[in-house]
Amino acid sequence: MLLDLARTRRILFFGGKGGVGKTTVSAALALRCADEGRPVLLVSTDPAHNLGHLFECDIGPEPRRIAPNLDVLELDPERTVDAHLAEVGAALRRLMPERLAGEVDRHMALSRDAPGMQEAALLERIAEVVAGAGNAHQLVIFDTAPSGHTARLMALPEMMAAWTEGLLARREQADRFGDIVRRMGSDTSVSDKLFGDSPVDGPRDRNARIRHLLHRRRQRFADLREALSDASRTAFVIVLAAERLPVRETIAFHAQLERAGIDVGGLVVNKRSPADAGEFLAQRRRQEQGYLDELDRELGDVARLEIPLGPGDVVGLAAVRALGGSLGE
Ligand SMILES: Nc1ncnc2c1ncn2[C@@H]1O[C@H](COP(=O)(O)OP(=O)(O)OP(=O)(O)O)[C@@H](O)[C@H]1O
Ligand SMILES: [Mg+2]
Known part of the structure; x- marks a missing residue:
């Protein structure tokens, strides 16, 4: 099932409850596809990154090649927020009248910790990666943070688009108003008072620039939205354990993703207890079956794939490769 998805889609997201094996399974699939000769990009969107621990090496916000055909990167929301605020701050300072520079700086400093800021920054980076998907890689696999976070993230392009839309509408209203004021008379100082006195840009340039920034942002989110909801390109895989809460959460998560228009391509039931390793595990397996019946x-x-519980943690390239080998044909 996973290999089918990887062969037919270009973008796969892995999500699910904490600790179920999202990082391990997405990495195993990525390495398996890379070993088969397809260039793969594996991206962690989890602020508590663990691809580095899994592959026992340092992984940063730039793609790093860790095996033939396999590049890995960890999106860094802090860094993205900093870069984003620096860009917006610089643009605002240029666009606003000189006397408001202090105001702009205060606003930017507050924005750093505003609710949703990290998510918005993360989403911009995801949008960038998705926009570039297909350039150097045939397959992009996202290893995401535990479900609550990711579900919100998946609904965000919609919200960001609506928000940008609102700003644009206000902007255009202001432009029309500005035109009226300017046409009203020869006294240009009236419009300067209203629309600022930036030494760099006239009000018209300034408005055009803001509109351009907003349009670009709206386009970026619209493209992401389109990529996410295109089932021929993108699928979501939910990883879970055959336990009560993960099963319930998977059902709810699936409904949330459907509402967001995202195709759930498969479920991976990880760490399935073996039937032939003693009565203790056999009993656990029977209990797991009850939960899987609920899932049924x-x-x-x-589509569903079961991965057996291994004797130890999966760490290092060789162990990830071995797991990848057991993902079917
Ligand atoms: N099939 C398996 N058999 C044995 N151990 C496994 C298996 N799959 C994953 N593990 C182990 O379970 C632990 C959690 O796995 P992993 O880090 O992949 O989960 P995660 O869902 O990414 O967690 P988080 O929500 O913290 O990101 C790791 O120590 C990993 O080695
Ligand atoms: Mg993880």
């Missing part, structure tokens, strides 16, 4: 009733039509 609710999501019986979604």
Whole structure:
């Protein structure tokens, strides 16, 4: 199932509850596809990154080649927020009248910790990666943070687009108003008082520039939205353990993703207890079966793959490769 998805889609997201094996399974699939000769980019969107621990090396916000055909990167929301605020701050300072520079700086400093700022920054980076998908890589795999976070993130392009839309509408209203004021008379100082006194840009340039920035941003989110909801390009894989809460959460998560228009291509039931390793694990396996029956009733039509519980943690390239080998044909 995973290999089918990887062969037919260009973008895969892995999500699910904390600790179920999202990083391990997405990395195993990425390495397996890379070993088969396809260039793969594996991207962690989790602020508590663990691809570095898994592959036992330092991974940063720039793609790093860790095996033939396999590049890995960890998106860094802090750094993205800093870069974003620096860019917006510089643009605002240029666009606003000189006397408001202090105001702009205060606003930017407050924005750093505003709710949703990191998510918005993360989403911009995801949008960039998705926009570039297909340039150097045939497949891009996102390893995401535990479900609550990711579900919000997946609904965000919509919200960001609506927000940008609102700003644009206000902007255009202001432009029309500005035109009227300017036409009203020869006294240009009236419009200067209203629209600032930037030494760099006249009000018209300034408005055009703001509109351009907003349009670009709106386009970026619209492109991401389109990529996410295009089932021929993108699929979401939910990883879970066959336990009560992960199963319930998977059902809810699946519904959330559907509402966001995202195709759930498959479910991976990880760490399945073996039937032939003693009565203790056999009993656990029977209990797991009860939860999987519930999954069958609710999501019986979604493709499913089971991965057995291994004897130890999966760490290092060789162990990840071995797991990749067990993902089927
Ligand atoms: N099939 C398996 N058998 C044995 N151990 C496994 C298996 N899959 C994952 N693990 C182990 O479970 C732990 C959690 O895995 P992983 O880090 O991939 O989960 P995660 O869902 O990415 O966690 P987080 O939500 O913290 O990002 C790791 O120590 C990993 O080695
Ligand atoms: Mg992880």
